[in-house]
Each structure stands twice: as C-alpha cells, then as structure tokens.
Amino acid sequence: MAIAGAVVSTEVDNLSCAWGIRMSISEITLEELNAEEFIEKQVAALSSTVGDEIAINALSGGVDSSVVTLLGHRAFGDRLKTYFIENGLMREGEPQQIVKWFADLGVKVEIVDARDKFFAGLKGITDPEEKREKGITQVFYKDVFADLVRQSGAKVLLQGTNYTDVEETAAGVKRQHNVFEQIGIDPEEAFGYRVIEPILQLRKPAVRVVARALGLPAEISERPPFPGPALAARVVGEATPERIETVRKATRIVEDELAGSGAFQYMAILHEDMVTGIREGRRDFGQQIEVRCWESTDAVTATPTELPFATLRRIADRIVDEVPGVVSVTYNVTAKPPSCIEAV
Amino acid sequence: MAIAGAVVSTEVDNLSCAWGIRMSISEITLEELNAEEFIEKQVAALSSTVGDEIAINALSGGVDSSVVTLLGHRAFGDRLKTYFIENGLMREGEPQQIVKWFADLGVKVEIVDARDKFFAGLKGITDPEEKREKGITQVFYKDVFADLVRQSGAKVLLQGTNYTDVEETAAGVKRQHNVFEQIGIDPEEAFGYRVIEPILQLRKPAVRVVARALGLPAEISERPPFPGPALAARVVGEATPERIETVRKATRIVEDELAGSGAFQYMAILHEDMVTGIREGRRDFGQQIEVRCWESTDAVTATPTELPFATLRRIADRIVDEVPGVVSVTYNVTAKPPSCIEAV
Numbered sequence: 001m002a003i004a005g006a007v008v009s010t011e012v013d014n015l016s017c018a019w020g021i022r023m024s025i026s027e028i029t030l031e032e033l034n035a036e037e038f039i040e041k042q043v044a045a046l047s048s049t050v051g052d053e054i055a056i057n058a059l060s061g062g063v064d065s066s067v068v069t070l071l072g073h074r075a076f077g078d079r080l081k082t083y084f085i086e087n088g089l090m091r092e093g094e095p096q097q098i099v100k101w102f103a104d105l106g107v108k109v110e111i112v113d114a115r116d117k118f119f120a121g122l123k124g125i126t127d128p129e130e131k132r133e134k135g136i137t138q139v140f141y142k143d144v145f146a147d148l149v150r151q152s153g154a155k156v157l158l159q160g161t162n163y164t165d166v167e168e169t170a171a172g173v174k175r176q177h178n179v180f181e182q183i184g185i186d187p188e189e190a191f192g193y194r195v196i197e198p199i200l201q202l203r204k205p206a207v208r209v210v211a212r213a214l215g216l217p218a219e220i221s222e223r224p225p226f227p228g229p230a231l232a233a234r235v236v237g238e239a240t241p242e243r244i245e246t247v248r249k250a251t252r253i254v255e256d257e258l259a260g261s262g263a264f265q266y267m268a269i270l271h272e273d274m275v276t277g278i279r280e281g282r283r284d285f286g287q288q289i290e291v292r293c294w295e296s297t298d299a300v301t302a303t304p305t306e307l308p309f310a311t312l313r314r315i316a317d318r319i320v321d322e323v324p325g326v327v328s329v330t331y332n333v334t335a336k337p338p339s340c341i342e343a344v
Numbered sequence: 345m346a347i348a349g350a351v352v353s354t355e356v357d358n359l360s361c362a363w364g365i366r367m368s369i370s371e372i373t374l375e376e377l378n379a380e381e382f383i384e385k386q387v388a389a390l391s392s393t394v395g396d397e398i399a400i401n402a403l404s405g406g407v408d409s410s411v412v413t414l415l416g417h418r419a420f421g422d423r424l425k426t427y428f429i430e431n432g433l434m435r436e437g438e439p440q441q442i443v444k445w446f447a448d449l450g451v452k453v454e455i456v457d458a459r460d461k462f463f464a465g466l467k468g469i470t471d472p473e474e475k476r477e478k479g480i481t482q483v484f485y486k487d488v489f490a491d492l493v494r495q496s497g498a499k500v501l502l503q504g505t506n507y508t509d510v511e512e513t514a515a516g517v518k519r520q521h522n523v524f525e526q527i528g529i530d531p532e533e534a535f536g537y538r539v540i541e542p543i544l545q546l547r548k549p550a551v552r553v554v555a556r557a558l559g560l561p562a563e564i565s566e567r568p569p570f571p572g573p574a575l576a577a578r579v580v581g582e583a584t585p586e587r588i589e590t591v592r593k594a595t596r597i598v599e600d601e602l603a604g605s606g607a608f609q610y611m612a613i614l615h616e617d618m619v620t621g622i623r624e625g626r627r628d629f630g631q632q633i634e635v636r637c638w639e640s641t642d643a644v645t646a647t648p649t650e651l652p653f654a655t656l657r658r659i660a661d662r663i664v665d666e667v668p669g670v671v672s673v674t675y676n677v678t679a680k681p682p683s684c685i686e687a688v
Contacts, residue, residue, distance in 0.1 A: 128620055128629070236617045273580045273617045275687040276472055284682060285472070290674055304657070309650040312677040320682050327682045330634055330674035333656040338628060338664050338671045343619040 027163050028201045035213035039071065042198045046075035046158075049196065055080045056154035056193075058145065059109055060230075061098035063211050063223050064160030064199060070214045071198050072158045073107050081152045082107060085144055087136075088115030089230035089244055092252045101217060114144045122232060122239045126272075128344040131239065136229040149193050161197040162207060164299050203298045224265040225299065225341075233344045237272030246270055249323045250289045257315050258293055263305045266293040268319070269343045277327025286327030289319050293331075294341055302336040371507050372545045379557035383415065386542045390419035390502075393540065399424045400498035400537075402489065403453055404574075405442035407555050407567050408504030408543060414558045415542050416502045417451055425496045426451060429488055431480075432459030433574035433588055436596050445561060458488045466576060466583045470616075472688040475583065480573040493537050505541040506551060508643050547642045568609040569643065569685075577688045581616030590614055593667045594633045601659050602637055607649045610637040612663070613687045621671025630671030633663050637675075638685055646680040 028038070057072055059065045059082050072080040082102070086095050095111050102109045121139035125131045149157070188194050199207055204225065211221035227233040234247045250268035258266040269290040277284040291312070296302035316329035332339065372382070401416055403409045403426050416424040426446070430439050439455050446453045465483035469475045493501070532538050543551055548569060555565035571577040578591045594612035602610040613634040621628040635656070640646035660673035676683065 236619065271615070271617050273615050275580065276684040278681045278684050286682070291677075306653040309677075313648070313679075316677040317679070320678060327678070328676065328687070329678045331677050332672065333635075333653075333660040333675050334664060334671070334673045335657075335661070337622045338630070340620040340622050343672070 025163065025166060025200055027203065028206060030203070030206050030209065033202070033206045033209055035209045038210055039074075039213060042071050043074045046071065046196065046198065050076065050156050053079070053156055054152055054154040055156040055158055055196075056145075056149055056152050057082055057158040058140075059084050059098065059102070060226070060228070061094060061101075061220070061223070062160070062226050063204070063207050063216075063220060064162055066102075066216055066220045067207055067211050067214060068158050068160040068198055069102070069107060069109075070105070070216065080158070081148075081154060082109045083148055084109050084111045085140065086111050086113045086115060087118040087140075087144075087230060088241065089118060089232045089239070091226075091231070091255070092248055101220060104217075105215070112144065112148065114139075117143050118232075119239075119241055124238065126237045128233075131232055131344065132229050135239065136232060146193075155193055157193050157195045159195050159197050160199055162199050163201055163203045166200065167300070205297055224263070227342055229344075233342050234267060235270045236343060243270055246287065246323060246325060247289075250319050250326065253318045253322060254291055254315060257311060257318070258307075261293065261305060261307065261311075264294045264296040264299070264302065265341060266305075267291070267342070275328045279327070284327055287325050288328040288330065289323070289326050290330045290332060290343065291315060292341070292343075294336075296336075296341070299341055302341055304331070304333050304335065307331070369507065369510060369544055371547065372550060374547070374550050374553065377546070377550045377553055379553045382554055383418075383557060386415050387418045390415065390540065390542065394420065394500050397423070397500055398496055398498040399500040399502055399540075400489075400493055400496050401426050401502040402484075403428050403442065403446070404570070404572070405438060405445075405564070405567070406504070406570050407548070407551050407560075407564060408506055410446075410560055410564045410567075411551055411555050411558060412502050412504040412542055413446070413451060413453075414449070414560065424502070425492075425498060426453045427492055428453050428455045429484065430455050430457045430459060431462040431484075431488075431574060432585065433462060433576045433583070435570075435575065435599070436592055445564060448561075449559070456488065456492065458483075461487050462576075463583075463585055468582060470581045472577075475576055475688065476573050479583065480576060490537075499537060501537050501539045503539050503541050504543055506543050507545055507547050510544065511644070549641055568607070571686055573688075577686050578611060579614045580687060587614055590631065590667060590669060591633075594663050594670065597662045597666060598635055598659060601655060601662070602651075605637065605649060605651065605655075608638045608640040608643070608646065609685060610649075611635070611686070619672045623671070628671055631669050632672040632674065633667070633670050634674045634676060634687065635659060636685070636687075638680075640680075640685070643685055644680075646685055648675070648677050648679065651675070 055072060055076050057065070057069055057080060059069050061084070069082050073082070084095055084098055099109045099111060118135070118139050121143070122131065122135035125135045145157070199210070202210065208221050231244050231247050231251065232239040234251065235243050237243070247268055247270040250270065254266055254268045269292065271288045271290060273288060274285050275288050277286045293305040293307055294302040295305050312331050319329050320326055399416060399420050401409070401413055401424060403413050405428070413426050428439055428442055443453045443455060462480070462483050465487070466475065466479035469479045489501070543554070546554065552565050575588050575591050575595065576583040578595065579587050581587070591612055591614040594614065598610055598612045613636065615632045615634060617632060618629050619632050621630045637649040637651055638646040639649050656675050663673050664670055
C-alpha cells in the first residue's frame with residue numbers, strides 16, 4: 001500500500017540521510033492510517049534497520065512512548081531495554097503504575113532513579129526554554145541516558161517524537177525535548193547514539209488508533225498528553241522539589257475531578273506570583289494554581305473546555321483545602337492561539 | 345433614636361480620644377440604618393466638630409468618598425475643598441467623568457495632577473503591602489495631600505473609611521490606605537492635619553443606601569468598589585506606567601463586558617509571571633490577565649460569579665486581541681476566604 005510504504009521509506013530516508021539536514025516529513029492523517037499495516041511495516045523497518053544491535057528506549061507512560069515501546073518489543077524482543085526514568089517530576093504513583101501496566105503486557109520496565117540529577121540540573125532556572133533545554137533535555141540525554149546506553153551496550157535509541165512535536169519545534173513555538181534532527185543536532189555526535197522515531201508521521205489521534213491496535217489498555221491508549229519535562233513544565237519559575245510537590249498535589253486533584261470530562265488534556269500550573277489571601281481572619285500571602293482543560297484533536301489549536309461551574313468551584317475548594325500554601329485557583333479561558341496548551 | 349445617636353456619640357468619641365489608641369467601633373447594620381437620620385446627624389456632628397475651619401477631602405468617585413463629599417458639602421458648603429487626585433492609576437476617562445457628575449450636583453471638584461509623584465513613589469516596589477504603604481499612602485498623604493492642606497489652610501481632612509476597611513486592617517488581612525488611628529498612627533503628628541471619617545460604622549450596602557438618600561446618581565450609588573491604590577492594586581509586581589496602561593486597557597474591557605452582570609465587583613489583574621503563547625505560528629512569550637468577578641454583600645466573604653462561559657470566552661478574546669503583550673486570560677474560581685477580593 002502506497003501510504004504505509006511511504007512511512008517506511010521516509011523512515012529509511014530519515015535514518016540514512018546526513019544528520020543535521022532538515023528534511024520534509026509527510027503526515028499520515030487519521031483518515032489515511034491503516035493501523036495494522038502501519039504496525040507491520042514499522043516493525044519490519046525497525047528489524048531491518050537495527051539488525052542485531054541492542055536498542056534502548058525510555059518509557060514515560062504516555063501514549064507516544066508506550067506505542068514505541070510495544071513496536072520495539074515486537075521488533076527486538078529482549079534486545080530492547082526499556083527504562084522508566086524517575087526524574088522526580090512525575091505524578092503521584094506514576095512510576096509504579098506504569099511498570100505494572102507493562103508487566104501485565106509482558107514487557108519488563110526498569111525504573112532508574114535520577115531525581116537528584118534532574119533537580120541539580122533545574123536548580124536556579126526560571127526561563128521556560130532554558131528549563132526544557134538545560135534542565136531536562138541535557139540532563140536526560142547526557143547525564144542519564146548516555147550512562148544507560150554505555151551500560152547496556154545499545155547503539156540505538158527509540159523515541160516517540162510525533163508529527164506535532166516536529167511541527168511546533170520547526171515553527172519556533174516551543175522546543176520539544178525530543179526533537180533533534182529537525183533543529184540541527186546530531187545525537188550520535190552529541191550523545192553517542194542513533195535515534196529512531198517510529199511515529200514521526202502521526203499526530204496524537206492516529207497514535208491512539210495504533211495504541212489500541214497494539215492492545216494497549218485504555219488507561220494508556222486514551223491517556224491525556226503529558227509534557228516531556230513532566231511537572232517541571234507545570235511550574236512557572238524554578239522547579240524545586242518543594243514546588244514540584246505542590247503542583248503534584250494539585251495535579252492529582254485536577255486529574256481526579258476531570259478524569260470523566262472527556263477533555264483532550266487537563267492540568268494544574270503552579271504560578272510564581274504570590275497573591276493576597278486570608279485564613280482564619282488573618283492575611284495569608286500565598287500561591288496560585290491555574291487550572292487548564294482543553295478541547296482539541298491535534299494540539300495545534302485548542303479551546304478551553306466549558307466545565308460546569310460547580311466542578312470548577314469544587315476543584316478550587318479542594319486545592320485550597322488540600323494543597324499547603326495555595327490560596328487562589330484560576331481557570332484558563334483563552335484559546336490556542338494565542339495561548340499555548342502548556343504555560344511553560 | 346438610639347442607633348443614630350450612637351453614631352454621633354461614637355464619632356465624637358472618635359474625634360475627642362487620644363490618637364493612637366485603638367477604639368471599639370460599633371457597626372450600624374443595613375437593618376438598623378435610617379438613612380435620613382444618619383445624614384442629618386452626621387451633618388450636624390460635622391458642623392459642630394469642625395466649626396469655622398476649612399476642611400478638605402479627596403474624591404475618588406467611589407461610593408464611599410462620594411457620600412463623604414456630599415455630607416461634607418452639606419455641612420460646610422464652600423469651606424470644604426474637594427480634590428480629585430490624578431495619580432496616573434485611575435481607569436480610562438475616570439477623572440473627567442467624575443468631575444462632570446459632581447458638577448451636575450453643584451459640587452466643584454478640582455483635579456490635581458500628581459502622576460509623576462505616584463510613579464516615582466511606586467518605582468521598584470513589588471511587595472503588595474509596601475506598594476500600598478510606601479507607594480500610595482505615604483505619597484498621597486505626605487507628598488500630595490499635605491501640600492494641598494497647606495495651600496488651602498485646611499485643618500481637617502474628611503475621609504471615607506468604612507467599617508470593613510477598619511475590620512480588615514485590624515485583623516491584619518490587609519492595610520487599607522485610609523486607616524490610621526486603628527493601626528496607631530496619628531495623622532496630625534505624622535501629616536499635620538486631623539482626619540474625620542463619617543461613614544466609619546457602615547459597610548458598603550449601608551453606604552449605598554445613604555448615597556441614594558443623598559441624591560447621588562446611580563452611576564455612583566451603585567458603583568462597584570474600586571481599591572484605594574486604584575490600578576496599582578491590579579498589578580502583581582511593579583506598577584510602572586506601561587504596566588498600568590496594560591491593566592487599564594484590560595479593565596476597560598472587563599467593565600464593559602460585565603457592567604450588566606449585577607455582580608458586586610469585577611476586575612482585571614495583570615500578573616508578573618510570563619507564559620508561553622503562540623501568534624502567527626511563532627512562539628510569543630507574553631503576559632497573563634486574571635479576571636475576577638465577585639458575588640458579595642459586604643466584601644467580608646465573597647464567591648466568584650457564575651458567568652456564562654461565552655462571556656468569559658468573549659472577554660478573553662477581546663483582551664488578547666486588544667491589549668498588546670497579553671497572550672493568556674484566566675478567571676478566578678476561588679471563594680473569599682481563603683482568596684481575597686483583590687490580589688494585591
């Protein structure tokens with residue numbers, strides 16, 4: 001089939017071309033996608049490209065990296081080592097939950113505790129781009145992943161970069177943590193390994209179709225997107241362990257309350273600005289949490305979800321009651337554009 | 345009548361007691377208030393207390409200072425000099441509009457241009473309490489008003505402090521710009537004049553009843569509260585002329601859209617935190633405006649108004665379209681407590 005063929009050929013081009021040259025990537029739309037064929041072709045392409053080498057990948061538990069993990073395990077079996085990097089920036093109970101889901105699918109995932117390395121890398125950084133680049137990307141690839149590659153002997157890294165990531169990075173909107181080639185960085189030269197990105201031509205809804213076809217549970221295939229820098233992207237200003245813990249508590253409440261909303265994505269953002277509050281009749285200068293909940297199909301454009309006002313009020317009451325230091329909660333009412341889905 | 349008598353006697357106590365001693369003030373509730381008697385007693389008390397001296401007052405155009413202006417003019421006629429201090433922090437067209445309303449009532453109001461003094465006082469200040477105290481109160485009383493008093497020969501300043509102002513300051517929630525005695529400051533010693541506060545026993549709804557009884561137009565008697573530090577209280581972080589202009593534009597949109605909402609108070613707040621936005625396909629790191637709209641009777645407790653979602657979306661669209669530099673708009677969904685009505 002021409003379209004699925006195009007996938008493989010683009011992927012092969014992708015691997016065989018000189019690093020550092022920006023290439024054109026053609027999208028496979030939701031309408032064009034035949035999930036079974038896509039899986040078959042990608043598994044075949046991976047097998048033929050990687051040969052007998054050992055491959056490695058990092059699983060975040062999002063739908064993108066989960067699909068890549070299963071495609072990789074179909075292609076390589078035990079020659080693919082899958083790691084969950086505990087960066088200290090994940091949501092409550094997330095590492096354990098994800099390891100369990102994959103154990104149920106017969107895939108072994110190893111948790112790597114890299115919390116100290118990430119918080120050291122994030123220390124003192126307040127600029128969002130610097131946070132992503134220096135605090136997350138550099139630590140992830142150079143400090144954490146390079147070690148794992150050396151230990152495992154892997155020469156290839158599988159990665160879940162999707163079409164929207166490339167598009168937004170190329171457009172200069174936001175540097176995604178997982179886009180190299182398109183911005184002129186050669187990972188083999190910079191970090192010592194090759195990167196293969198099997199879902200580069202798919203946007204999120206198409207990735208979900210592939211996830212279902214691969215037999216991933218609904219908790220993963222329908223999982224709302226979560227940013228690569230994890231909760232560090234949910235903190236305006238410095239991502240200290242204390243501030244991450246604050247936004248983690250608020251995130252649990254928002255996800256708990258909005259799990260049944262059917263929305264594309266929802267989140268809590270801890271702001272740096274302090275606002276005046278009052279508790280037990282006395283001034284309490286405290287923190288503010290912004291809640292965002294989005295309607296979108298592809299993350300390129302999005303509108304805020306019209307949540308029931310009682311839901312918003314309940315979320316606010318729970319956050320100011322249950323999250324120490326927070327006195328104020330707001331709800332985003334701006335569309336993308338000119339807002340972005342994430343604040344950081 | 346016992347209650348109205350209590351007003352006068354408290355006021356007399358208030359004036360005759362030693363400055364710096366905190367006294368107990370009893371509220372006149374909405375149910376207890378007889379507006380005509382209140383006006384008559386206050387005018388009589390003012391006349392007998394001030395005698396033949398010249399009095400002075402600052403009119404902001406809010407219901408509190410408007411009521412005090414009319415009470416004062418009934419008591420003193422031309423011996424009360426009423427000034428509108430143009431501090432550079434007022435809303436669009438506000439000085440001219442207020443002067444016109446009072447001209448229609450036969451009261452002459454003089455505009456004093458003190459913009460440079462206020463912006464000099466606010467320079468570099470980011471802490472909310474310091475902004476109110478050093479940037480507004482000190483400049484207002486020491487730099488601006490003291491000059492006017494000297495020029496006018498006034499020995500008495502009339503001021504619109506109300507019961508909630510005193511209560512909140514005494515409780516340590518927030519230092520109101522107009523509360524001295526209750527926090528142990530003697531204005532005669534500190535600034536060179538005496539302060540009389542005719543509506544000290546009334547909360548806002550009672551003040552509105554008196555305003556109507558005084559014949560003030562509905563634009564004033566029903567006017568939503570506006571803070572003493574004006575738009576400086578609507579800016580998180582430094583109140584520069586540029587940032588005040590940004591929040592002034594957003595304020596005009598919010599007031600325009602919510603004028604018919606029947607809400608107690610509504611406002612736009614410019615935050616200091618920058619958030620990621622996107623315009624014309626490119627990253628736009630921009631500012632955020634928080635909209636608040638409150639249901640309340642007395643400002644002591646308040647809940648966010650359940651505005652139609654379409655109204656919130658329209659306000660957001662207008663702000664990001666019409667206010668340069670703003671890419672994100674949120675709506676407050678937290679009650680007071682633990683929020684406060686104002687963020688600063």
